[in-house]
Amino acid sequence: MAAKVASAALGAALLVAPHLLPTYYRSLALAILADVALAVSWAFFSGPTRYLSLATGAFFGAGAYTTAVVMARLPWPLPVVVAAAVAAAMALLVGTLALRLRGPYFAIFTFGLAELAKHTLIWYETGVTGTVGRLLLNPPDAVTLYYTVLGVAAVAVAIAVWLPRGRWGIALVGIGADEERAETLGIDTTRIKITVFALSAAVMGAVGGAMAPRWTYLDPQVFNPLVSFQTVIMALLGGATTVIGPVLGAVFLGLLSETLLLQFRYAYMLSLGLVLIAVVLLMPFGLAGLRRRRA
Amino acid sequence: MAQGGGDRSRGGAQAGLGVTLSPTLLLDVVIGGFTTGGIYALVALGLNLQYGLMRVLNVAHGEFLMLGAYVTFSLHTGWGVNPLLTLLITGPTAFAVGLALHRLLYAPLLAGEAAESLESRSLLLSFGLMFVLQNAALLIWSADLKGYSYLAIPLRWLGTVFPANRVLAAAIALALGVAFYVYLRYSLTGKAVRALMQEPEGAQLVGIQTSRIHGLCFGAGLAMSAVTGSLVSMLFELTPFMGLPYTVTALVVVILGGLGNMVGCLMAGLLLGLVETAGVYLASSDIRLISSYAVLSLILVLKPSGLFGR
Numbered sequence: 001m002a003a004k005v006a007s008a009a010l011g012a013a014l015l016v017a018p019h020l021l022p023t024y025y026r027s028l029a030l031a032i033l034a035d036v037a038l039a040v041s042w043a044f045f046s047g048p049t050r051y052l053s054l055a056t057g058a059f060f061g062a063g064a065y066t067t068a069v070v071m072a073r074l075p076w077p078l079p080v081v082v083a084a085a086v087a088a089a090m091a092l093l094v095g096t097l098a099l100r101l102r103g104p105y106f107a108i109f110t111f112g113l114a115e116l117a118k119h120t121l122i123w124y125e126t127g128v129t130g131t132v133g134r135l136l137l138n139p140p141d142a143v144t145l146y147y148t149v150l151g152v153a154a155v156a157v158a159i160a161v162w163l164p165r166g167r168w169g170i171a172l173v174g175i176g177a178d179e180e181r182a183e184t185l186g187i188d189t190t191r192i193k194i195t196v197f198a199l200s201a202a203v204m205g206a207v208g209g210a211m212a213p214r215w216t217y218l219d220p221q222v223f224n225p226l227v228s229f230q231t232v233i234m235a236l237l238g239g240a241t242t243v244i245g246p247v248l249g250a251v252f253l254g255l256l257s258e259t260l261l262l263q264f265r266y267a268y269m270l271s272l273g274l275v276l277i278a279v280v281l282l283m284p285f286g287l288a289g290l291r292r293r294r295a
Numbered sequence: 296m297a298q299g300g301g302d303r304s305r306g307g308a309q310a311g312l313g314v315t316l317s318p319t320l321l322l323d324v325v326i327g328g329f330t331t332g333g334i335y336a337l338v339a340l341g342l343n344l345q346y347g348l349m350r351v352l353n354v355a356h357g358e359f360l361m362l363g364a365y366v367t368f369s370l371h372t373g374w375g376v377n378p379l380l381t382l383l384i385t386g387p388t389a390f391a392v393g394l395a396l397h398r399l400l401y402a403p404l405l406a407g408e409a410a411e412s413l414e415s416r417s418l419l420l421s422f423g424l425m426f427v428l429q430n431a432a433l434l435i436w437s438a439d440l441k442g443y444s445y446l447a448i449p450l451r452w453l454g455t456v457f458p459a460n461r462v463l464a465a466a467i468a469l470a471l472g473v474a475f476y477v478y479l480r481y482s483l484t485g486k487a488v489r490a491l492m493q494e495p496e497g498a499q500l501v502g503i504q505t506s507r508i509h510g511l512c513f514g515a516g517l518a519m520s521a522v523t524g525s526l527v528s529m530l531f532e533l534t535p536f537m538g539l540p541y542t543v544t545a546l547v548v549v550i551l552g553g554l555g556n557m558v559g560c561l562m563a564g565l566l567l568g569l570v571e572t573a574g575v576y577l578a579s580s581d582i583r584l585i586s587s588y589a590v591l592s593l594i595l596v597l598k599p600s601g602l603f604g605r
Contacts, residue, residue: 276420
């Protein structure tokens with residue numbers, strides 16, 4: 001009951017926030033909501049299945065680039081939908097190839113994917129279209145962007161809350177525990193894995209699509225492997241097998257990165273590395289895991 | 296465009312369909328391929344040693360190459376030390392760092408109870424290490440390109456021209472690679488390493504100290520990477536971001552050659568060097584990164600055990 005009241009209050013606060021907050025804090029809230037959406041959508045696939053995906057940057061970048069290409073032709077929320085669809089299509093293709101791989105092979109493959117997409121796009125843009133970047137003219141106003149990202153984050157959290165309650169959620173945990181046994185029990189593991197992977201990619205693509213208008217100029221560097229790592233760190237820091245974990249991790253690291261990244265860029269990245277090492281060594285189940293172990 | 300010592304500008308001038316396969320061009324590709332391949336083979340050997348033995352994939356491998364290159368650069372430009380002599384500093388230092396890192400980071404992880412998530416967690420660990428090292432280098436040496444010139448004398452042979460430093464670097468790299476292979480094959484420690492690779496539990500039963508060998512191999516792997524860095528610094532300009540492409544190349548080589556397969560690794564390094572050089576001559580140099588990621592993805596999907604694997 002208390003949890004429901006709290007989340008209702010939080011939801012109301014998030015809804016009125018853009019009208020009350022000064023510009024800087026509104027854009028800070030926007031960035032953190034985007035991080036929450038990324039971390040939650042990463043965790044609802046990779047958490048239970050334990051497939052370590054480093055493709056977040058690729059899906060985010062694909063979404064952002066899609067918006068940059070179609071924004072001038074479509075009315076506002078539609079580019080985000082197209083971005084989600086493009087990222088999901090990419091995930092279907094990649095998932096079909098890559099989800100046969102396990103462990104570090106899968107991680108390396110997904111990491112290579114973002115780099116492959118980036119370099120192919122650079123090559124294509126310089127060789128075929130003759131440009132290296134795209135201008136985003138007439139972006140929607142800041143409040144509209146805020147609500148768009150809030151909507152995407154809400155969808156991500158809703159999926160993360162509902163997915164574990166159904167048969168698919170149980171199947172995902174089964175895949176993570178012992179994939180062969182899950183298959184023997186009659187679970188169509190391939191179909192479930194690829195569908196949920198595409199679902200999480202769709203959210204990531206939507207985040208990229210919704211965040212793209214914040215930059216007026218976009219180039220293939222938007223396929224940034226840092227996005228992939230930050231997402232993993234956020235989710236693992238919070239605890240990837242819960243819903244609240246990635247949210248907490250995203251808020252914590254989002255605040256940290258937005259305040260420190262511009263002033264002490266290299267020192268921040270360096271400490272991010274140290275945090276990652278500490279998390280891996282000391283907290284295998286994240287912040288949420290600490291509480292669970294004590295209980 | 297004259298064909299000079301700057302090997303990155305090559306290829307562009309000869310691009311197009313008008314390329315004829317003259318014996319000179321063929322020799323160019325073969326020598327160029329072997330010089331590139333020798334360097335690839337040595338980096339990859341280090342990575343393969345770590346992965347083949349501990350099942351720990353060290354993504355920060357290339358970062359040690361970058362550090363080795365910068366240390367050589369600083370020693371050479373600051374104190375006038377001969378770049379070749381710095382190998383005697385970068386190699387042993389990296390070995391000691393490797394021993395310490397193994398003791399501090401990897402040994403606790405390998406001893407932990409969650410064995411099935413070991414590979415993912417060690418991967419994340421090395422990504423953390425990569426962030427730390429790369430940004431430490433940025434803080435120390437800044438993001439500007441650094442470089443120096445050493446032995447950039449043209450060698451002429453059968454109508455082709457090659458800078459002496461490239462040939463020398465590749466020869467040293469290959470010699471070190473082969474020497475390491477011989478050591479692994481015939482020394483007692485080398486036998487212990489191979490026993491641990493083939494049959495971890497059996498090796499422990501006959502009294503091989505797993506943790507000690509793991510530490511030694513982790514150190515040896517990093518030393519190979521740092522030494523390659525010292526060699527590479529004679530040839531190319533340095534940036535703090537130069538490590539990751541080498542890690543990716545080393546991964547491609549390791550996966551091509553088969554995990555834990557040292558001969559396969561040497562062969563695959565040379566093969567990749569040849570293929571890449573031929574590609575740069577016949578198409579364009581932009582294609583290099585795309586092709587190595589594409590090859591990596593294809594091999595992973597089609598034949599995860601490697602070309603020379605069983």
